[in-house]
Amino acid sequence: MTNKLSLRVEGERHVIVTRYFRAPPEAVFRAHTDPALVQQWMLGPEGWTMPVCICEARPGGKIRYEWSNGKGGGFHLTGEFVDLVAPSKIVHVERMHLPEPTPDNHIETRFERDGAGTLMTMRMTLPDAETRKRMLATGMEHGMEASYVRLDRLAVPGTARR
Amino acid sequence: MFSTQTANLAFSALADPTRRAILHRLARGEATVLELAKPFRMSQPAISQHLKVLERAGLITRRVDGARRPCRLAPAGIDSVDRWLRVLRRALSRNYERLDELLAKTAAIRNQEES
Numbered sequence: 001m002t003n004k005l006s007l008r009v010e011g012e013r014h015v016i017v018t019r020y021f022r023a024p025p026e027a028v029f030r031a032h033t034d035p036a037l038v039q040q041w042m043l044g045p046e047g048w049t050m051p052v053c054i055c056e057a058r059p060g061g062k063i064r065y066e067w068s069n070g071k072g073g074g075f076h077l078t079g080e081f082v083d084l085v086a087p088s089k090i091v092h093v094e095r096m097h098l099p100e101p102t103p104d105n106h107i108e109t110r111f112e113r114d115g116a117g118t119l120m121t122m123r124m125t126l127p128d129a130e131t132r133k134r135m136l137a138t139g140m141e142h143g144m145e146a147s148y149v150r151l152d153r154l155a156v157p158g159t160a161r162r
Numbered sequence: 163m164f165s166t167q168t169a170n171l172a173f174s175a176l177a178d179p180t181r182r183a184i185l186h187r188l189a190r191g192e193a194t195v196l197e198l199a200k201p202f203r204m205s206q207p208a209i210s211q212h213l214k215v216l217e218r219a220g221l222i223t224r225r226v227d228g229a230r231r232p233c234r235l236a237p238a239g240i241d242s243v244d245r246w247l248r249v250l251r252r253a254l255s256r257n258y259e260r261l262d263e264l265l266a267k268t269a270a271i272r273n274q275e276e277s
Contacts, residue, residue: 003262005251019254021258023269027268044253044257
C-alpha cells in the first residue's frame with residue numbers, strides 16, 4: 001500500500017481525498033483531534049505556523065485554526081464538530097476566512113484499519129454545485145495559490161494582524 | 163489566461179462520469195465518435211452530445227479529416243482545470259508528510275515506554 005494522496009471531484013458537490021498512513025486508526029484519529037498534535041502538522045507550505053489552534057473534539061465543539069507566515073501574513077479557518085466516533089469517524093463543518101468567509105464545507109473523515117495502517121477517506125460536500133464551481137473557479141483565477149501559497153497578498157490588513 | 167466562466171463550464175463538463183471516461187480514453191490519443199461510442203456502449207448521438215459539452219468547455223478540440231472529425235484533448239483546458247486540484251494536492255501532501263513523521267515519532271516514543 002503506498003501512502004500517495006489521491007484527490008478527485010465526484011458528482012456536482014463533492015471533493016474526495018484519500019491517503020494511507022503507516023499507523024493505527026487510534027493514532028491518526030488522535031493527530032486530527034488533539035490540538036497539540038494538529039498544530040504540528042496541519043501547516044500548509046514551508047514557513048507557515050499555526051499560532052492558534054482550538055480544536056474541541058466533541059459534538060458542537062469549536063474549531064479555530066489561525067495560520068501565520070511570520071511576516072504579518074495570515075488567515076484563519078473556523079468550524080464546528082458535528083459528530084465524532086473514535087477512532088473511525090469525524091464529521092465537521094469548516095469555512096476559510098479570506099477574509100470573507102467561504103461557504104460552509106461539510107467534511108466527513110473516515111479512518112479504516114488497513115493491515116498495520118489506516119486508510120483515511122475525506123469526503124467534502126459543498127452546499128451546491130454552484131458553490132463548488134465558484135470555489136474551484138475562484139481558486140484557479142488566483143492560481144489557487146489563493147488559499148495557501150499567495151496568502152501574503154490576500155491577507156487583508158486587520159484580519160491578518162491581531 | 164483563464165476566465166471564471168471557462169472554469170465553470172469545465173467543471174460542469176467534468177462532473178459527468180461518461181465525460182470523464184471519454185477524457186481518460188482521449189488521454190491515450192485521438193479518437194472518432196465511432197471509436198468512442200464502442201467501448202461506452204452508447205449511441206453515437208449520445209456520445210456526440212457529450213463531446214459537444216467537452217468541446218464548449220475547452221477540454222477537447224476536433225479537427226476535420228475528410229469525412230472524419232477526430233477528437234483530442236485540449237492540453238490548455240485540461241491543465242487549467244487540474245490546477246486547483248494540483249495546488250490543493252501539494253498543500254495536503256506536505257501536511258500529510260508531516261503527519262507521517264509525527265506518527266512515526268509518537269510510535270517510537272510509545273515503543274520506548276513499553277520496553
